[in-house]
Amino acid sequence: xxDNPISKVSPRVTLILSTILLVFLxxxxxxxxxxxxxxxxxxxxxxxxxxSETIADSQAMQSSDESELEDLKKALEEQxxxxxxxxxxxxxxxxxxxxxxxxxxxxxxxxxxxxxxLETAEMTKLKEEEYxxxxxxxxxxxxxxxxIDKDKLVNLWYRDTPSFSAWHLNLYLDHQLDExxxxxGEVYFTMLPLGKEEIDGLEIVRTDxxxxxxxxxxxxxxxxxxxxxxxxxxxxxxxxxLRIGRFLTPYGVWNVDHxxxxxxxxxxxxxxxxxxxxxxxxxxxxxxxxxxxxxLLLNYGLTFTNGRGPMDEIYDLDNxxxxxxxxxxxxxxxxxxxxxxxxxxxxxxxxxRRIASINPIGFEKEIKESYREWVGAFDLLFxxxxxxxxxxxxxxxxxxxxxxxxxxEFDPTRLSTMPDHYxxxxxxxxxxxxxxxRIELMPYFMYDYIEFSNFMRDVAPSIFTGGLNWRVTPFIVxxxxxxxxxxxGGATDFQGISTQLAVxx
Amino acid sequence: MKTITISVxxxxxxLCSVIAIPAKAxxxxxxxxxxxxxxxxxxxxxxxxxSIYLKKKTSWSSKDRIICINAKEDTVLRKAFRxxxxxxxxxxxxxxxxxxxxxxxxxxxxxxSNTVKAVFKVRKIFKAKGAISYAxxxxxxxxxxxxxxxxxxxx
Numbered sequence: 001x002x003d004n005p006i007s008k009v010s011p012r013v014t015l016i017l018s019t020i021l022l023v024f025l026x027x028x029x030x031x032x033x034x035x036x037x038x039x040x041x042x043x044x045x046x047x048x049x050x051x052s053e054t055i056a057d058s059q060a061m062q063s064s065d066e067s068e069l070e071d072l073k074k075a076l077e078e079q080x081x082x083x084x085x086x087x088x089x090x091x092x093x094x095x096x097x098x099x100x101x102x103x104x105x106x107x108x109x110x111x112x113x114x115x116x117x118l119e120t121a122e123m124t125k126l127k128e129e130e131y132x133x134x135x136x137x138x139x140x141x142x143x144x145x146x147x148i149d150k151d152k153l154v155n156l157w158y159r160d161t162p163s164f165s166a167w168h169l170n171l172y173l174d175h176q177l178d179e180x181x182x183x184x185g186e187v188y189f190t191m192l193p194l195g196k197e198e199i200d201g202l203e204i205v206r207t208d209x210x211x212x213x214x215x216x217x218x219x220x221x222x223x224x225x226x227x228x229x230x231x232x233x234x235x236x237x238x239x240x241x242l243r244i245g246r247f248l249t250p251y252g253v254w255n256v257d258h259x260x261x262x263x264x265x266x267x268x269x270x271x272x273x274x275x276x277x278x279x280x281x282x283x284x285x286x287x288x289x290x291x292x293x294x295x296l297l298l299n300y301g302l303t304f305t306n307g308r309g310p311m312d313e314i315y316d317l318d319n320x321x322x323x324x325x326x327x328x329x330x331x332x333x334x335x336x337x338x339x340x341x342x343x344x345x346x347x348x349x350x351x352x353r354r355i356a357s358i359n360p361i362g363f364e365k366e367i368k369e370s371y372r373e374w375v376g377a378f379d380l381l382f383x384x385x386x387x388x389x390x391x392x393x394x395x396x397x398x399x400x401x402x403x404x405x406x407x408x409e410f411d412p413t414r415l416s417t418m419p420d421h422y423x424x425x426x427x428x429x430x431x432x433x434x435x436x437x438r439i440e441l442m443p444y445f446m447y448d449y450i451e452f453s454n455f456m457r458d459v460a461p462s463i464f465t466g467g468l469n470w471r472v473t474p475f476i477v478x479x480x481x482x483x484x485x486x487x488x489g490g491a492t493d494f495q496g497i498s499t500q501l502a503v504x505x
Numbered sequence: 506m507k508t509i510t511i512s513v514x515x516x517x518x519x520l521c522s523v524i525a526i527p528a529k530a531x532x533x534x535x536x537x538x539x540x541x542x543x544x545x546x547x548x549x550x551x552x553x554x555x556s557i558y559l560k561k562k563t564s565w566s567s568k569d570r571i572i573c574i575n576a577k578e579d580t581v582l583r584k585a586f587r588x589x590x591x592x593x594x595x596x597x598x599x600x601x602x603x604x605x606x607x608x609x610x611x612x613x614x615x616x617x618s619n620t621v622k623a624v625f626k627v628r629k630i631f632k633a634k635g636a637i638s639y640a641x642x643x644x645x646x647x648x649x650x651x652x653x654x655x656x657x658x659x660x
Contacts, residue, residue, distance in 0.1 A: 116622075119617070119618075119619060119622055119623070119626065120626060120630065122617065122618075123617070123623060123626050123627070123630065124630070126615045126617075127631065129615075130615070134612075136606060136607075137607075138607055172610065174610055179570055184610055236564075236568070237564040237568050237570075238562060238563055238564045239564075256608065257608050258607065258608060259607035259608065261603070261604070261607055262604050262607050262608050289561075289562075291553075291556070291562060294550045294552035294553045294556065295552050297556075297561065332552075332556075332561075333552075438596070440596070440600070471600060474596075474599040474600045474602075474603040475603055504603055504606065504607050
């Protein structure tokens with residue numbers, strides 16, 4: 001049992017303490033009550049005061065609210081007005097936008113119509129251009145220096161003084177008449193026959209074309225105009241066309257290429273110089289092209305012409321026509337390979353006419369020269385990655401008729417006549433377009449062998465040519481070359497250099 | 506501070522320019538070839554197209570004359586066509602046409618700014634069926650012309 005400190009206190013003390021406590025509580029309780037009451041009264045009073053203040057405030061507020069309300073009402077009204085105005089503006093803007101859009105649509109339509117009209121005009125103009133007469137052509141100027149020993153036979157045909165030369169201008173007149181008909185003329189302005197030489201006994205006579213203008217007493221040298229080509233063509237489709245007129249003989253690579261800007265070297269091959277085939281013929285030419293596959297082209301041609309003659313351009317002096325057939329197969333893929341041939345036969349006749357009698361009138365013909373010729377021409381062209389190899393071989397047989405033979409032009413004495421003979425000619429050209437960007441340089445090498453006649457092999461020349469072809473622009477070509485000519489007998493040996501600037505326009 | 510800000514902004518711009526995705530260049534595969542809407546041709550081979558545009562082939566098997574129309578020089582379209590079909594550089598093409606002018610008396614195809622409309626107009630105005638041309642796929646209104654398949658070789 002523990003000691004409880006409270007139990008130690010006597011009951012009396014407890015009673016006294018309790019009484020004191022009660023008295024104390026009684027005292028403070030009414031006090032607090034009164035305080036509370038007082039507080040209540042105070043708070044009530046305060047509340048009352050506050051209420052009265054509030055009422056006053058409320059009244060003040062009320063009046064202030066009312067004025068605010070008025071203000072708000074006014075502001076609302078104003079806002080409403082502003083809204084209305086804005087709505088009206090918005091409406092106006094919408095109308096304007098709509099109007100602008102419709103104007104824009106109409107401008108776009110007008111623009112499209114204008115573009116359409118311009119495009120139609122552009123097309124019509126191009127169509128007119130296609131059917132317009134077109135002029136274009138080419139020309140060249142050259143410099144040549146031959147090195148020839150004085151005792152060489154070749155001095156008959158070549159000179160050894162260094163010379164500039166501007167002797168030709170080729171002009172094309174080209175007119176596409178309609179979709180199927182076309183006309184082409186090639187006119188060749190030249191200074192010839194100035195400088196042409198002929199052997200007269202032991203004299204070599206030069207042609208001088210100097211003339212005096214009688215109205216001005218001004219002397220000048222005239223040249224001449226030659227019509228190199230003049231044909232009308234009907235070509236409704238690729239596989240058939242017909243030309244009538246004067247056209248380039250469709251053989252080889254060189255004769256077809258034809259222009260000095262297209263031909264790679266300065267000098268043309270000997271087979272062309274010595275006219276193994278006529279460069280051009282007058283008559284009919286049927287031709288066409290078919291495509292057995294997309295990369296294979298087959299060209300064919302048939303010629304029926306006056307053949308070769310002293311004036312075959314305009315008249316045939318005999319009843320025989322020249323007939324030829326052309327076939328060329330070309331593969332055009334990653335590399336290009338073409339093989340071609342042209343076979344020709346015709347009769348050459350040169351004659352004089354004379355009036356044999358007056359009454360009755362009678363004429364005689366005296367045939368000066370007459371022979372039949374057969375010519376076979378074969379060509380090859382290969383191109384790959386800048387390399388170009390072209391080669392032509394020609395074989396020609398000449399059989400004279402009725403002993404009507406010409407003088408042997410290779411005999412300086414002019415005492416012998418031409419025998420029946422055959423001629424062969426071949427050339428090979430190898431060229432390579434250097435893979436240099438923006439500079440089109442093409443070194444080339446060419447070898448020619450020309451046997452004019454099987455009985456004149458000693459004078460048959462071989463020609464080595466080495467040169468450079470520079471295509472300065474698509475229209476300008478400059479070429480320079482060295483050539484060395486030699487023969488078994490040495491009679492035609494010589495060498496030389498030449499350079500040419502060729503232009504197409 | 507100002508300097509640093511400018512430097513940072515510049516660096517960001519440089520970074521953006523380096524990693525910016527370049528605009529998609531038109532490729533040759535995006536070129537389509539087309540003819541007049543009522544023309545019978547449905548396909549051509551690439552080699553045939555080349556022969557047409559080099560004017561080695563000038564008539565269709567239907568005997569209609571081929572009218573090939575080129576895009577204007579120096580356009581992206583023309584360059585793409587030249588590279589993929591003609592397989593030539595511009596210099597080579599110019600040389601080719603200059604040589605053809607003298608050799609074969611042939612001139613290059615006409616050029617138009619709008620090749621689609623050109624084919625359409627050739628048919629409408631000149632009543633010629635055989636026009637052919639090319640354009641980028643995205644520029645071709647196929648309701649006025651007919652697309653032609655370009656095959657790599659004959660089937």
